[in-house]
Amino acid sequence: MRIVQTLVPRWLQFWPLLILAGSSSLSGCRFGAADPAARGQEVFQTCVPCHNADGSGNPAVGAPNIAGMKSWYVEKQLEKFREGVRGMQFNDVEGLRMGPMAQSLESDDDVKAVARYVESLPPVRHAASLTGDAQAGQALFATCGACHGENGAGNPDLKAPRLAGVDDWYLATELRKFRSGVRGASPKDMEGRLMRPMARTLPNEDAIRNVVAYVETLKP
């Protein structure tokens, strides 16, 4: 011990304390998982407070059911939220909530990883929460079917997401937003701008409920 005191400068003799302080500081750091699947699950923890751990969503905060949603669509929407193309409209309460969350994703790799993780979640079906005339809605759905497919399965080539299996309250909310310009107003939102006039073909709230009631009958 006397040799240490002789050879080591006095200020360095506190090295046990330095190691302790350093390790304590590092214990607070978090290092991301290297494996994309594990990373996706890790990043998804940011989504859990609103979308739930199983991705089933929470209507109370306007968070849709995203369990099993196709990764290309999740990725595309996350990019839009990150760039402010979606979710930056004055009256888009849910979008304004989602925007900062998407912007908190650290990298494009994280976006891809979390999108794949969302797709890997087992789909969750919820019972219908709105009432509407599905038969009347079937005729209205002809317009939607042109892009989203007759069975509402979606079409990645047209960037049209799957509708079958999506919660009715969410579909109705988004249709209202497209109609009023709360969603799809940005010049950079190509798909949104295409969707707006389509939503405008629904003349009123009854039409929205009817078409959504028909979508509820489609098998995902």
Next chain:
Amino acid sequence: MWERYITAASTYAHSIDHLFLLIAALVGFWLLVAEGMLFWLVFKFRARDGRPTQYITGEEPHLKRWISIPHFIIILCDVVIIVWAITVWYHIKQVMPPAEASVRVIGQQWAWSFQQPGPDGVFDTTDDIRTVGELHVVVDTTYQFELMSRDVVHSFAVPAFRLKQDALPGRVINGWFRPSRVGTYDIQCTQMCGIGHALMAGRIVVETPQQHAAWLLRNTSPASAAAATQDSALAAPGGDSSTIAEVRR
């Protein structure tokens, strides 16, 4: 003095700074006196060989005055601080100077939105200017604001203005500010409001009247107006078609 560290960009920023300085000076002075006295007494009456400990009850007047005199002076300092603080608070929070412009500040998880009444001076009309995350104001203009929340408790804080006011759901809170320096300043929510609280930021852009007019023109230029008209044509009645400017962060 503080401006070296944080810009003062509103007319009442200096009043707040002076109050903080007064409190820091008075409290700091008494802290130094008390700590100095403590250590001096510890040193003076340290253990010494052959010197017995004195046992005192502290009841004699010449001992009691070491407590009572500083006590009364500190109370006097407290009164100075309280009077000064109430005066500052009264002039900022209780007196509302006549408004030269108005703005509605809306907090929600996790964004700040702003609504200005446009040329007609009336809210909720077609010429309203609505922005998200960014508020453009004119320097040397007194703004009255209506602060509200769409969901939970937030706090509208603009450090450069020395402005901080809670936003409560269900209530409209009125206040004012008068920007005194051109520049861009941070807005941050300072009330824990959920997982995205730290991301609930924005900025205030203080401009000259010419800069502000140019900004308005850019956002209501013929091209923008045409786009807005097209959007309005598409929008359903009662929708979000009244927006002139939708500025993004």
